[in-house]
Amino acid sequence: MTPNPAPKPGSTPSSIIRNFCIIAHIDHGKSTLADRMLQLTGVVDERAARAQYLDRMDIERERGITIKSQAVRMPWTITEEAAAEHDIEAGAGTYVLNMIDTPGHVDFTYEVSRSLEACEAAILLVDAAQGIEAQTLANLYLAMGADLHIIPVLNKIDLPNANPEKYAAELAGLVGCDPDDVLRVSAKSGVGVEALLNEIVKQIPAPVGDTEAPARALIFDSVYDTYRGVITYVRVVDGELTHRDRIKMMSTNATHELLELGVISPEQVKADKIGVGEVGYLITGVKDVRQSRVGDTITTQHHGAVESLGGYKHPNPMVYSGLYPLDGDQFGDLREALEKLQLNDAALTYEPETSGALGFGFRCGFLGLLHMEITRDRLEREFNLDLISTAPNVVYEVVMEDGSQFEVTNPSEFPEGKINEVREPVVKATILSPSDYIGTIMELCQTKRGTLQGMDYLSEDRVEMRYVLPMGEIVFDFFDQLKSRTKGYASLDYERQGDQAADLVKVDILLQGEPVDAFSAIVHRDAAYNYGVMMASKLKELIPRQQFEVPIQAAIGARVIARENIRAIRKDVLAKCYGGDISRKRKLLEKQKEGKKRMKMVGRVEVPQEAFVAALATSGGGETKK
Incomplete structure (x- = not known):
């Protein structure tokens, strides 16, 4: 037709x-x-x-x-x-x-x-x-x-x-x-x-609006175009917007001239005006990505509306991770890329941070693991950046014995001293699955410290299970395990539901007695030993042997809970000795031992960039597919 x-x-x-x-x-x-x-x-x-x-x-x-x-x-x-x-x-x-x-x-x-x-x-x-x-x-x-x-x-x-x-x-x-x-x-x-x-x-009912009223349009999305600046997508609620109008953003009172407007069908089609109920795009030539906020109301500068439309509830990040450029010179490029990406993705938040191991980067907030993975992928593809992402973690509230409170988005911010309570975010999770897998799902959720809230049968063979789970447990491999244990039949949805007190500790990874902040993690006390053993054995494989012995330790405060040793590279000092008295060989070995001890006192362990990338990819769950 x-x-x-x-x-x-x-x-x-x-x-x-x-x-x-x-x-x-x-x-x-x-x-x-x-x-x-x-x-x-x-x-x-x-x-x-x-x-x-x-x-x-x-x-x-x-x-x-x-x-x-x-x-x-x-x-x-x-x-x-x-x-x-x-x-x-x-x-x-x-x-x-x-x-x-x-x-x-x-x-x-x-x-x-x-x-x-x-x-x-x-x-x-x-x-x-x-x-x-x-x-x-x-x-x-x-x-x-x-x-x-x-x-x-x-x-x-x-x-x-x-x-x-x-x-x-x-x-x-x-x-x-x-x-x-x-x-x-x-x-x-x-x-x-x-x-x-x-x-x-x-x-579907037709849209309702007043054609004679002052123009009001709701911004529901924005994208950044390298050549034309910010392109804003709007739904007109009242009045009309016309080409060359001067418009005003009601939340910031910033004014701009409408250089182009139109509709998407499915490519952009220019128009002279758009009226009540229509969905279209606006271009003002603005290059600053912060001037076109999603949820804001647009009106005309002269004889404009007084009351704005209801905006959106701003999303709160659930997962935080550090993003660092492999090449320190790309820090400025990363800042610019995050600024432009934030316009396309209003749920992304970021702030600068410094790591002793990784240099200058940004602490970024995401809505989940897939959101984090997609963001990193887009930064690398669209802006030609090479990035390392640290292990993802959630936001914790730490209350000290003196009553002071700290918000921890990064393990390096975890306070020292006497801690009264640590609170972690929890989510209300809904799992839909064939009824054959009820026992399997319950076992998985119990290992992740979940609490069953209720269970309903949607039909004879399909069940809906409702759990309260710590967000930190979902962040790593919960989704993968759920899919593998139910042969792909179960589906998961979750939403934030406050927080709860938990027995959480900070596990530090020490090389030669010095903590490496990039590998630190906040985990439940019951899982601390497993995390320490896993990271120590992983780093033993990844860090090349040095001229001296290097201890890798996992510690909670001053208490070491796991240890691995990287053996020193040793020269064969006995090669020129043959036969003769054993005391000559012993003397040479002791001399070498003393030299290694002196070297160990002044030596620094060099961790190659590849080791950081490999260790963080395996420990952080950043590669988890959803």
Whole structure:
């Protein structure tokens, strides 16, 4: 079907606009469904079409996951037959659909929450072969909290192991509708997608706003372009924004001239103005990434709005890690790269720090391990940097006996002296799994100091388990172990839930009696010995032998809990002795021993950069895939 040309931006009546997003668990087919919609609406022709069209970054395409939300404007023409079949009152006509494709991974929930603010409805997509997963529930609750209309859809109905009847009943019970109301599609083949587009027009309410009121637009995303500066994505709520208007950011009162505005369909299309309910982009030529804050309200400088729109709750980092350039000269480049990346990723925080072992770098805050890994990967690819990341850790509250409190984001900040209490962050984790693996999951969670809060059966063979777990235990290998022990069937979602007191200690790694701050870690007392033994044996393999013996020790305060020795490189001083009196050989060996002892007193252990990289990669969990 060849669509009619869509109404021009700015002249589009809000009654024919439909704003929606697609939410789902990771790998349930959001990006593929978006591809089919782009093809059916005609905004992407067959020649330009490619899989995961809206995933623009190389890293997204390689990993097959969505990291950044993408907005796109599509025209959709309702035929007379479709209008009669779907009971659409307006009859035939061309509608404007603004779709936002969102990530599915728990670490990028913040991207989803921002997308929801720009929509009136959400398509809840569920895999017909896997059913409801943990992140499906998390995203559904986010959408319900934003008071969005929910359209339940089952995807992948053409798979041999699909069970649409069973999962439609599950989904209907969750959303509160009839199983017959759950739409069934195959995003890969295109079956049912046309009917879904018609249902979007029928079910989703048109955006509401005052066309005569002063302009108000909500910033829901921003990206940095090397040539054009900051590109801001907005949803217009009231009034209209026009080319060459002077606009004002309401949180900072900064004013700029609108050099360009338009819509994304799916590439940028310039427009003279954008009005109520429309989703578009703005360019002001601003190069400072901090001047376009996500969640801010834009209005016009003259006769502008007085009251701003509700912004977003700023995300709090859950995991911290140090990022250091391999080459110290790249410190300035790393600072600039982090500044630019922070605009694309509002959840990233950073501040400068110094390490005796690694030099100058930044302490960065992330929402989770995958977020940390993706950020490091993007810094290395997009800005040509070579980086070392230290072992990830969470934020601890340390209360001393004298009542003073410290916030510890880095093991080197752990205070010395008499400690009264250490508090660690905990998360509320939801695990969905086949009921066969209940015992396995309970065993894993107990070893990670988890507390079972409750358990519900979603169906005869699927169970939802709710645990409170220390965040520090999830950071390392919990997700990997959960997947391997349940053969990949279990899914995990978690959210922050306050903190709790715990018996935590700082384990220092000492080389030649000197602590190496990059290898220090804060761990539970029960796990301290294992961490010390693991790091000592790992460093014994990685650090080359010196001219003198080097002790590697793991210590809690002044108490050594593990030790390995790197044997000295020894010259064969007895080579010239043959036969004769043994006392001559003893004398030479004693002389060598004294020399080694003197060398050990003044010698410094040189740890090669490769050893840091290898030790931190294996101990920190930074390489963990989610």
